[in-house]
Amino acid sequence: xxxxxxxxxxxxxxxxxxxxxxxxxxxxxxxxxxxxxxxxxxxxxxxxxxxxxxxxxxxxxxxxxxxxxxxxxxxxxxxxxxxxxxxxxxxxxxxxxxxxxxxxxxxxxxxxxxxxxxxxxxxxxxxxxxxxxxxxxxxxxxxxxxxxxxxxxxxxxxxxxxxxxxxxxxxxxxxxxxxxxxxxxxxxxxxxxxxxxxxxxxxxxxxxxxxxxxxxxxxx
Amino acid sequence: xxxxxxxxxxxxxxxxxxxxxxxxxxxxxxxxxxxxxxxxxxxxxxxxxxxxxxxxxxxxxxxxxxxxxxxxxxxxxxxxxxxxxxxxxxxxxxxxxxxxxxxxxxxxxxxxxxxxxxxxxxxxxxxxxxxxxxxxxxxxxxxxxxxxxxxxxxxxxxxxxxxxxxxxxxxxxxxxxxxxxxxxxxxxxxxxxxxxxxxxxxxxxxxxxxxxxxxxxxxxxxxxxxxxxxxxxxxxxxxxxxxxxxxxxxxxxxxxxxxxxxxxxxxxxxxxxxxxxxxxxxxxxxxxxxxxxxxxxxxxxxxxxxxxxxxxxxxxxxxxxxxxxxxxxxxxxxxxxxxxxxxxxxxxxxxxxxxxxxxxxxxxxxxxxxxxxxxxxxxxxxxxxxxxxxxxxxxxxxxxxxxxxxxxxxxxxxxxxxxxxxxxxxxxxxxxxxxxxxxxxxxxxxxxxxxxxxxxxxxxxxxxxxxxxxxxxxxxxxxxxxxxxxxxxxxxxxxxxxxxxxxxxxxxxxxxxxxxxxxxxxxxxxxxxxxxxxxxxxxxxxxxxxxxxxxxxxxxxxxxxxxxxxxxxxxxxxxxxxxxxxxxxxxxxxxxxxxxxx
Numbered sequence: 058x059x060x061x062x063x064x065x066x067x068x069x070x071x072x073x074x075x076x077x078x079x080x081x082x083x084x085x086x087x088x089x090x091x092x093x094x095x096x097x098x099x100x101x102x103x104x105x106x107x108x109x110x111x112x113x114x115x116x117x118x119x120x121x122x123x124x125x126x127x128x129x130x131x132x133x134x135x136x137x138x139x140x141x142x143x144x145x146x147x148x149x150x151x152x153x154x155x156x157x158x159x160x161x162x163x164x165x166x167x168x169x170x171x172x173x174x175x176x177x178x179x180x181x182x183x184x185x186x187x188x189x190x191x192x193x194x195x196x197x198x199x200x201x202x203x204x205x206x207x208x209x210x211x212x213x214x215x216x217x218x219x220x221x222x223x224x225x226x227x228x229x230x231x232x233x234x235x236x237x238x239x240x241x242x243x244x245x246x247x248x249x250x251x252x253x254x255x256x257x258x259x260x261x262x263x264x265x266x267x268x269x270x271x272x273x274x275x276x277x
Numbered sequence: 278x279x280x281x282x283x284x285x286x287x288x289x290x291x292x293x294x295x296x297x298x299x300x301x302x303x304x305x306x307x308x309x310x311x312x313x314x315x316x317x318x319x320x321x322x323x324x325x326x327x328x329x330x331x332x333x334x335x336x337x338x339x340x341x342x343x344x345x346x347x348x349x350x351x352x353x354x355x356x357x358x359x360x361x362x363x364x365x366x367x368x369x370x371x372x373x374x375x376x377x378x379x380x381x382x383x384x385x386x387x388x389x390x391x392x393x394x395x396x397x398x399x400x401x402x403x404x405x406x407x408x409x410x411x412x413x414x415x416x417x418x419x420x421x422x423x424x425x426x427x428x429x430x431x432x433x434x435x436x437x438x439x440x441x442x443x444x445x446x447x448x449x450x451x452x453x454x455x456x457x458x459x460x461x462x463x464x465x466x467x468x469x470x471x472x473x474x475x476x477x478x479x480x481x482x483x484x485x486x487x488x489x490x491x492x493x494x495x496x497x498x499x500x501x502x503x504x505x506x507x508x509x510x511x512x513x514x515x516x517x518x519x520x521x522x523x524x525x526x527x528x529x530x531x532x533x534x535x536x537x538x539x540x541x542x543x544x545x546x547x548x549x550x551x552x553x554x555x556x557x558x559x560x561x562x563x564x565x566x567x568x569x570x571x572x573x574x575x576x577x578x579x580x581x582x583x584x585x586x587x588x589x590x591x592x593x594x595x596x597x598x599x600x601x602x603x604x605x606x607x608x609x610x611x612x613x614x615x616x617x618x619x620x621x622x623x624x625x626x627x628x629x630x631x632x633x634x635x636x637x638x639x640x641x642x643x644x645x646x647x648x649x650x651x652x653x654x655x656x657x658x659x660x661x662x663x664x665x666x667x668x669x670x671x672x673x674x675x676x677x678x679x680x681x682x683x684x685x686x687x688x689x690x691x692x693x694x695x696x697x698x699x700x701x702x703x704x705x706x707x708x709x710x711x712x713x714x715x716x717x718x719x720x721x722x723x724x725x726x727x728x729x730x731x732x733x734x735x736x737x738x739x740x741x742x743x744x745x746x747x748x749x750x751x752x753x754x755x756x757x758x759x760x761x762x763x764x765x766x767x768x769x770x771x772x773x774x775x776x777x778x779x780x781x782x783x784x785x786x787x788x789x790x791x792x793x794x795x796x797x798x799x800x801x802x803x804x805x806x807x808x809x810x811x812x813x814x815x816x817x818x819x820x821x822x823x824x825x826x827x828x829x830x831x832x833x834x835x836x837x838x839x840x841x842x843x844x845x846x847x848x849x850x851x852x853x854x855x856x857x858x859x860x861x862x863x864x865x866x867x868x869x870x871x872x873x874x875x
Contacts, residue, residue, distance in 0.1 A: 064289050065287065065289050066291065139289075146290055146291055147285070147288040147289065147290050148289050148291050149283075149285035149286065149287070149288040149289075150286070150287040150288065151286040152283050152286055153283065153286070154283040154284075155282040156282070161282040164282050165282060226284070241284075243282070246284060250284050257286065258286050258287065261287045262287050265287060276477075
């Protein structure tokens with residue numbers, strides 16, 4: 058039965074099926090390109106908690122978000138396997154990730170609200186059977202801070218900015234239009250990627266191209 | 278949260294459709310790889326071997342079915358002897374073009390039955406492959422379109438971006454259209470041969486063929502084990518032995534991987550041996566009666582050549598007939614076009630004898646003659662007006678003709694001409710209106726007074742004339758039985774005017790008169806019903822009735838005749854004057870012998 062190989066995802070499958078050694082070689086090549094960025098990004102993770110209280114063990118809401126430098130560094134890595142299709146219909150062939158909870162908070166805090174989230178207003182609990190019935194509590198949405206300290210968010214972000222600023226790694230392609238994604242901003246992996254200035258991206262694409270040519274050469 | 282914290286490098290857009298296609302392609306690839314692995318006896322689990330065996334049997338069955346269909350079609354054309362050559366051609370084409378035989382066979386069969394020519398079908402199939410590679414349209418569709426095009430239905434060929442219009446597709450011959458398509462598709466097949474897709478197709482076809490070959494062997498072998506000869510029997514056996522094979526170790530599995538190859542070799546052994554072996558295994562007699570070889574008549578080389586020549590000849594004859602039919606159709610269309618042209622010319626000829634146009638032309642000629650005879654500007658203007666109207670009429674007729682002929686250019690030209698003529702007519706009309714307006718304005722300036730100087734002068738002249746007449750004519754005398762006289766109005770006027778001083782104007786005098794007097798002088802219109810006699814009135818002749826003394830008392834005494842000489846004048850005025858005389862006479866007491874009432 059005829060089978061047509063289209064795109065890098067299919068190429069990778071073909072490589073694995075017919076030239077496994079070439080597939081491994083390609084992955085190694087890509088890994089070699091991404092590893093320096095990962096190392097650099099890990100270097101941007103502070104060795105101590107940006108806020109002293111963050112490192113203390115906690116059982117509350119932040120129970121699983123306790124700061125750990127080692128976890129945050131370990132959470133930074135790369136993957137060379139194609140991802141699942143995202144909502145926009147894209148599959149990434151290689152990616153750098155910051156997977157740990159504390160690491161990702163450090164990475165992105167202040168990306169949306171550089172001055173911290175606005176404080177949620179106080180309102181009276183009107184539900185008769187609620188334990189706080191008749192009392193004034195702070196009530197708001199996800200976009201609002203529940204802290205009684207109106208500057209809590211700003212203080213948190215400022216503390217992290219002191220260790221590493223948020224860097225925008227978005228590179229507008231030639232002729233590209235539209236709003237720039239704010240999701241390319243961060244303190245660790247995005248900063249490292251931005252400092253790489255797109256060399257890694259080009260190297261990964263070149264590695265895929267080379268593997269395609271090599272594959273064609275071998276199959277013929 | 279972690280989902281967002283990542284940098285995607287070299288992402289590939291797959292989209293919904295592409296994702297599905299990629300999945301399908303992957304599945305196919307995986308399947309082919311597994312088949313290939315199974316065929317060469319690589320390490321695969323027992324279930325994989327069994328599944329592969331079933332799939333192989335199915336593939337073989339499908340392949341065999343397609344081959345039989347083609348074989349039957351060839352036999353029906355009377356060239357059954359060419360079946361091996363056709364099979365060889367298909368096999369070679371499969372390898373060279375990397376297209377599976379299960380696609381090539383139906384395509385070739387369709388073309389062969391359509392064209393009825395072996396060489397033509399082969400040529401068209403090769404062309405179809407080229408076109409398919411260039412256009413991306415699958416081979417089955419291309420062969421179907423070419424087959425239809427061959428018999429004159431060229432509509433389907435439009436999708437290959439020939440650059441030809443629908444009319445051109447209909448009018449051009451199939452070979453011409455095919456030439457255009459092939460020219461645009463040139464090199465596509467060769468380019469494909471150098472691509473990775475071609476390499477993958479070659480691999481796929483090789484594994485597919487391996488499956489079919491193995492499947493064929495399995496069917497023969499396992500069907501015998503199952504006690505039959507059909508593929509269904511083979512499938513039954515495969516399912517039964519699957520349970521036993523499932524218990525085999527991985528090492529055994531590797532051994533089983535070689536089974537297909539062994540079975541293939543076994544296929545070449547005499548059937549009785551295998552049947553006997555299988556029968557011994559299952560403890561029953563599975564000996565199958567020897568199948569009698571079909572006695573086939575073998576044709577000599579010469580006969581085969583004759584048959585092939587006949588086939589080609591028939592095909593050519595059909596082609597000639599089809600072309601003749603098409604030419605006939607084209608000739609009919611041409612004749613229709615000529616007739617239409619003739620009708621148009623006829624219509625033009627009719628216009629020469631159009632009465633409207635003739636009359637119009639005559640009228641215009643007449644106007645031109647009139648223009649030569651015109652003596653003043655008014656006449657020229659009138660002629661110009663008439664000419665402009667005739668021109669408008671002529672333009673209207675021309676426009677009607679153009680509309681009837683549906684000649685767009687002529688319609689536009691006629692409309693412009695009509696507008697221009699209407700403009701000229703409008704300008705002339707305006708001029709006429711202005712002249713009429715001036716005339717009416719001048720007329721309004723004329724005095725409409727009852728008394729004006731001219732009237733008065735005329736009245737005075739008349740008076741003078743009357744006076745002159747009065748001087749000549751005797752004063753009318755009224756013969757009455759009584760004494761005394763009476764003045765008529767005219768006499769009165771004469772008497773008064775004689776006494777008038779020189780300072781009194783005629784107007785003063787006229788206004789001093791009574792209405793009746795003014796009427797007598799012509800100041801008022803006489804009574805419509807009045808009849809002014811031109812001759813002297815008749816002498817009154819009294820009737821004899823009531824005469825004598827025994828009458829009613831109001832009759833004239835017998836024997837008295839009254840003659841009134843009034844001359845020419847208003848009878849009413851005369852009557853009134855007489856009446857006045859009588860009243861005066863009564864008042865004076867001179868009128869006796871009867872009563873007279875006013």
